[in-house]
Amino acid sequence: MFKHILLGCLAVLLIFGCFNMANAKSCNCKWDKVFPKSDKVNIQKVEFKNRFGITLVGDLYVPKTMNKNDKLPAIAISGPFGAVKEQSSGLYAQTLAQRGFVTLAFDPSYTGESSGIPRHVASPDINTEDFSAAVDFLSNHKNVDADKVGVLGICGFGGFAINAAQIDTRIKATTAVTMYDMTRVSARGYNDSVDENARYEMKQNLNKQRTEDFKSGKYLGADGLPEKLTGSEPQFVKDYWGYYKTKRGFHARSINSNDKWNMTSSLSLINQPILQFANEIKTPVLIVHGEIAHSRYFGEDAFKKLKGENKELFIVKGANHVDLYDGGDKNVIPFDKIESFYRKNLGVN
Numbered sequence: 001m002f003k004h005i006l007l008g009c010l011a012v013l014l015i016f017g018c019f020n021m022a023n024a025k026s027c028n029c030k031w032d033k034v035f036p037k038s039d040k041v042n043i044q045k046v047e048f049k050n051r052f053g054i055t056l057v058g059d060l061y062v063p064k065t066m067n068k069n070d071k072l073p074a075i076a077i078s079g080p081f082g083a084v085k086e087q088s089s090g091l092y093a094q095t096l097a098q099r100g101f102v103t104l105a106f107d108p109s110y111t112g113e114s115s116g117i118p119r120h121v122a123s124p125d126i127n128t129e130d131f132s133a134a135v136d137f138l139s140n141h142k143n144v145d146a147d148k149v150g151v152l153g154i155c156g157f158g159g160f161a162i163n164a165a166q167i168d169t170r171i172k173a174t175t176a177v178t179m180y181d182m183t184r185v186s187a188r189g190y191n192d193s194v195d196e197n198a199r200y201e202m203k204q205n206l207n208k209q210r211t212e213d214f215k216s217g218k219y220l221g222a223d224g225l226p227e228k229l230t231g232s233e234p235q236f237v238k239d240y241w242g243y244y245k246t247k248r249g250f251h252a253r254s255i256n257s258n259d260k261w262n263m264t265s266s267l268s269l270i271n272q273p274i275l276q277f278a279n280e281i282k283t284p285v286l287i288v289h290g291e292i293a294h295s296r297y298f299g300e301d302a303f304k305k306l307k308g309e310n311k312e313l314f315i316v317k318g319a320n321h322v323d324l325y326d327g328g329d330k331n332v333i334p335f336d337k338i339e340s341f342y343r344k345n346l347g348v349n
Contacts, residue, residue: 005199006123006237009132018161032086033090033128034087034090034091034250034251035090035091035094038094038097039061039064040060040065040097040098041060041061041062041063041094041097041098042060042063042064043061043135044060044264045058045059045061045081046058046059046060046132046137048135048136049127050130050133051110051129051132051133052126052159053154054115054126055114055115056106056114056115056130056133056134057085057106057107057112057113057114058085058104058105058107058134058137059086059104059105060102060103060141061094061096061102061105062100062102063100065100066143068199071143071145072100072102072106072143073100073101073102073144073149073150073346073348074102074141074144074145074149075093075096075101075102075103075150075151075342076103076104076106076133076135076138076151077089077103077104077153077154078105078106078107078130078149078153078157078160078161079155079157079160080107080154080155080157080256080257080325081122081156081180082156082254082255082261083114083154083155083244083251083254083256083325084253084254085105085107085172086251086324087325087326088154088249089106089157092105092146092152092154092177094277095335096152096338096339099335102141102143102144102156104138106130106196107128107253108122109121109123109126109129109130110122111253112124112253113124113253117217118170118259118262119195120181120255120259120260120262120265121262122182122261122262122265122266122268122269123268124163124183124269124272124274125268127157127160128160128274130160131164131171131272132164132167132170133165134171134199135151135171136200136321139170146170147172148347148348149172149346150172150175150345150346151171151175152169152174152176152177153174153175153176153177153179154178154179154245155177155179155295155321156179156180156340157180158175158176158177158287159176159182159183159274159275160177160274161174161213162176162179162274162278162285162302163278165275165283165285166278166280166281169278169282169283169312171283172283172284172345172346173283173284173286173341173345173346174281174283174284174286175287175288175341176286176287176288176302176344177288177289177301177333177338178288178289178290178295178299178321178325179289179298179302180295180297181274181301181302182227182269182274183272184273184298186266186269186270186271187271187273190319191297199270199347200260202270203267203270204242206263206264206267206270207267209263210254210264210267212257215240219262219263219264220262220263220264220292221259221260221263222244222261222266222275224243224255225237225240225244226255227245227297227326229241229333234289235294238293239320239321241323242322243322243326244256244257245257249325259342270289275305278302278304278306279306281307281308281311282307284311284341284344284345285310285311285312286314286338287299287311287312287313288314288316288324289313289315289316289324290315290316290320290321291307291319292318292320293320293321293323293324294320294321296315299313312341314337316332318332340343
């Protein structure tokens with residue numbers, strides 16, 4: 001998440017598919033997640049393609065109580081922005097699978113174990129499509145009720161999840177947790193502090209970088225989290241660092257833990273705002289945000305765009321942005337609330 005945010009900060013500062021059953025593998029390998037393994041679920045490594053031909057890799061979590069002929073409700077899960085399925089999305093997937101859902105935590109295009117060259121590219125179009133590709137997969141799974149499929153996005157993928165619900169009517173319920181609108185922060189900076197002139201300067205710098213990338217044959221990465229903190233960083237940077245750079249959440253394949261976003265990928269985020277038709281979503285949407293999260297305004301503003309009585313904004317008292325990645329010290333992720341939302345809106349008894 002943070003590495004892409006820095007592009008917005010630079011602007012502010014003016015400095016600048018179909019599933020093949022052969023591709024499903026029981027996950028008997030060494031546990032590679034940042035959260036403890038549950039003995040109440042089974043896990044499979046799966047692969048599926050999006051409509052751009054990119055192969056996405058995910059972990060499919062199913063309750064051990066599931067019978068071979070069961071048709072269960074399912075939830076596709078991704079995020080945070082710059083994370084991998086072995087981090088927060090996997091924790092959400094495992095926990096909801098314990099509660100009776102088939103869940104799929106997947107790596108977005110160009111990241112983690114998913115394919116796509118060059119690496120570490122973000123796109124509002126492709127990352128929205130990634131959710132629909134996950135719905136393709138789940139809708140064709142023998143143990144999933146195709147009429148009971150939802151999505152859950154965390155951080156930047158909370159925004160992409162809502163964006164997917166705008167276009168994909170197969171999505172019956174959507175949750176966005178501690179969400180960012182990556183297109184808004186990329187184009188306008190935090191709290192919309194970047195004006196037209198500053199944005200133009202940012203575009204000049206990014207397009208100059210395109211020329212340099214072509215010349216060198218390599219893609220320059222954006223600045224990201226420091227290897228060590230000085231103590232003078234903003235609190236939200238310290239919060240990100242405390243998750244991605246410590247044993248709490250570090251994962252070698254995570255961009256935010258161990259690498260850099262492709263800098264010029266922010267050009268499409270600047271130019272293609274999401275949530276333009278959020279008011280047309282007819283299915284239920286739950287937005288969960290922390291009370292003291294620096295990003296809270298993204299969730300609140302997204303909620304204002306939604307219409308109808310089946311939309312809800314749930315504020316977690318005392319929680320910051322990163323607390324909702326893994327629960328933080330106080331275990332604040334409202335899983336009971338999220339479970340009841342999906343049970344009600346996916347028609348589960």
